[in-house]
Amino acid sequence: MGEEWINDFRRERARSGIFLDFDGTISEVAPMPTGARLHPRARKLLYRLATLHPICIVSGRRVRDLVERVGLPHTHYVGVHGLEWWEEGREVPDPEVLPHLPALERARRELKEKIEGHDGILLEDKSLTLTIHFRMNPGVGGEMVELARDLATRHGLKVVGGRMAVELRPPVEVDKGTVVARLCAGWGLKRALYAGDDYTDVDAFRGLRRLMRDGGFQGVAVAVRSEETPLDLEAVADVVVDGVEGLLGLLEKILEP
Numbered sequence: 001m002g003e004e005w006i007n008d009f010r011r012e013r014a015r016s017g018i019f020l021d022f023d024g025t026i027s028e029v030a031p032m033p034t035g036a037r038l039h040p041r042a043r044k045l046l047y048r049l050a051t052l053h054p055i056c057i058v059s060g061r062r063v064r065d066l067v068e069r070v071g072l073p074h075t076h077y078v079g080v081h082g083l084e085w086w087e088e089g090r091e092v093p094d095p096e097v098l099p100h101l102p103a104l105e106r107a108r109r110e111l112k113e114k115i116e117g118h119d120g121i122l123l124e125d126k127s128l129t130l131t132i133h134f135r136m137n138p139g140v141g142g143e144m145v146e147l148a149r150d151l152a153t154r155h156g157l158k159v160v161g162g163r164m165a166v167e168l169r170p171p172v173e174v175d176k177g178t179v180v181a182r183l184c185a186g187w188g189l190k191r192a193l194y195a196g197d198d199y200t201d202v203d204a205f206r207g208l209r210r211l212m213r214d215g216g217f218q219g220v221a222v223a224v225r226s227e228e229t230p231l232d233l234e235a236v237a238d239v240v241v242d243g244v245e246g247l248l249g250l251l252e253k254i255l256e257p
């Protein structure tokens, strides 16, 4: 892909959206999820971009956590892969999720029992999803994925893979792609960029593709490459950048007058 699209973004800023993942995209991946911080250069850059473009941060984190870490004005926030939205200063769950909360509670109880005594396993309970992180003990990754699959089958939930993590979530058709599609349509955008570094970001790329198939829409899928970036993410991207710094370089070009 050439760089002509950058000129299109500069020409019609208000109709050109910027959607960004958080971890590994505008924040360096930290050994523990609690350590991740918005890159200082990203803070300055996004502050300026948000006065010109519609901007949304779409993450797997809880939306309140995202707002606290990013905290920029004129920016929209969506958490838990589209299950939780930030509206008028508070978190709002997607209504489709509500019927599945009892099943999630049963799975939560069972999961806590089963992972007790495992070293280097961190259970991240986001209320609407349960994520098992095994970055500190990659050797049990296979076992954890099996455990998640078994719980999902028995409790009627869904499994999503991540980087050194596996997640249980309600079986609703909500993902980063439906978020991108919903906001692009709602905001009347003509084009949008989405940048991410992980499996769940492929959903967002698909959301852009769906809008393009409907016609009259320009989507730019940006893969942020790191040592752990899944190869299939790069394969389906329009643009590949090197790490957080590489993405910030690209966003600076969009900001240039």
Ligand SMILES: [Mg+2]
Pocket (backbone or CB within 6 Å): 021, 022, 023, 024, 025, 196, 197, 198
């Ligand atoms: Mg990420």
